[in-house]
Amino acid sequence: MSRPSVLLITPYLKQQRGNTVTSLRLLKGLSQLGYAMDMLSLDSPQGWSWAAERLSKGDYQLLHILHAASLEQVWQRLPDTAGLPLVLTTTGTDINVDLFGPQRPVIEKALQQADRIVVFSPTFVPILTSSLPDISAKLRIIPQAVDLSDHPAWNRSQLNYQGDDIIAVLPSGLRPVKRIEWALQAMEMAAVYCANLHLVVVGPNIDHRYAQAILNNIEQLPRTVYLGEVDHKEMAGLYGMADLVLNTSLVEGQPQAALEGMSMGLPAIMSAVTGNLGIMTSGKEGFYVDSPQELAQAMITLADNRPLRLEMGAAAASLVHQNYAVEWEWEQYHTLYRELLGS
CATH class of the missing domain: 3.40.50.2000 (Glycogen Phosphorylase B;)
Known part of the structure; x- marks a missing residue:
């Protein structure tokens, strides 16, 4: 047949x-x-x-x-x-x-x-x-x-990170609906209190005018970098190096990249919007936030508390493996x- x-x-x-x-x-x-x-x-x-x-x-x-x-x-x-x-x-x-x-x-x-x-x-x-x-x-x-290719964790030293640095990764294309500016504003606030906190933005340049404004802001921020577009086959390696995964979208269908990070044991911090809400329980696998200020506080909380970070990360991985x-x-x-x- x-x-x-x-x-x-x-x-x-x-x-x-x-x-x-x-x-x-x-x-x-x-x-x-x-x-x-x-x-x-x-x-x-x-x-x-x-x-x-x-x-x-x-x-x-x-x-x-x-x-x-x-x-x-x-x-x-x-x-x-x-x-x-x-x-x-x-x-x-x-x-x-x-x-x-x-x-x-x-x-x-x-x-x-x-x-x-x-x-x-x-x-x-x-x-x-x-x-x-x-x-x-x-x-x-x-x-x-979630279907990630196996890939060894990236070597932190290649990006000039230390072993005790806390790396928050925001996997997202650069376009207005992804609201990258929330993460940049939060990082500016959180960096004052967490000297070892870093933000990595990764994803394609989709809306060039918006992207240029974001890249200009990144140049002025402490400990924030944009890596550009990374092949999906290598994303497991990036998540393996990181400590937190972020989603700052204005609206979502489903926060796929955040779920990928969660599957690798990263606690998630996501905007409390349709498409994100209902994915996890705030306070268990990560946090939902309603503003850059709340995002900054959640980043500080997880950066300063390794046991909580590991506990939420394990819960996040379990949730993804069960539901996705x-x-x-x-x-x-x-x-x-x-x-x-x-x-």
């Missing part, structure tokens, strides 16, 4: 972004489960003509798209996809931002056209159904899993695919 053929389309592959990591993880897992997976990216011309030829021959049985705003572009480039069963994985900004802005008609149309809609958290269900109550039966909750196992995520998509393929 031939393997079902699925066309998976992601908005990004060139930069190390959340959609990039998610699409590659799904490609890997669903291929292992027996699907013939082809993947295209909206930020690359590669493969589109070949996919169009396959579509004209009826070679695909299912279309899977990440981010609701992608569907309109896919239909423009590949009109023959319009007849395929459609799985739509919403990824955060499409719900939190685009649904309430100029892109709303595009997002609503995509949600209405999809046969199954995946959200990462139950908190997104009422947001969607309040706008489009008729889509409730199509919604499925599948949290993103990659095998479970893949099996949920396998079940969803079978619903649409009738097998």
Whole structure:
């Protein structure tokens, strides 16, 4: 029996972004489960003509798209996809931002056209159904899993850090919705009280004007560095060197990079926003914060208390291993695919 053929389309592959990591993880897992997976990216011309030829021959049985705003572009480039069963994985900004802005008609149309809609958290269900109550039966909750490559911890001395330094890592692309300035403001306050506290920002430069302002600020801050974009295969090594992981987003789909750090035993400090809330229990695996001042205080608390840092880090790792196992995520998509393929 031939393997079902699925066309998976992601908005990004060139930069190390959340959609990039998610699409590659799904490609890997669903291929292992027996699907013939082809993947295209909206930020690359590669493969589109070949996919169009396959579509004209009826070679695909299912279309899977990440981010609701992608569907309109896919239909423009590949009109023959319009007849395929459609799985739509919403990824955060499409719900939190685009649904309430100029892109709303595009997002609503995509949600209405999809046969199954995946959200990462139950908190997104009422947001969607309040706008489009008729889509409730199509919604499925599948949290993103964590699937880090094994990599030895980075050598601290290569970055001029000492063994007793406390390293907080903020893995995030540089764009306004990630609110990097919170971390910089917090570091400026916390550095006064913690002489061995350091902040490492890592991620792609996405919004160049915003990024330039952030980089200018970093140059003026004590013990704060920007490492640029790091290959995802090396992120486990960075987390292995660090002591804390931060997320300062204005809105989130799911704090994937923070969960990766937590899986490596790092306590998390996250902004108390939709997408982050409900991931952990504040005071157990880390802290939720509502301002740069609260972020600074949480950083100081964890920097000054090694037993608490280790206790929260162990709890964070346990939580991720229990709730965000990659095998479970893949099996949920396998079940969803079978619903649409009738097998």
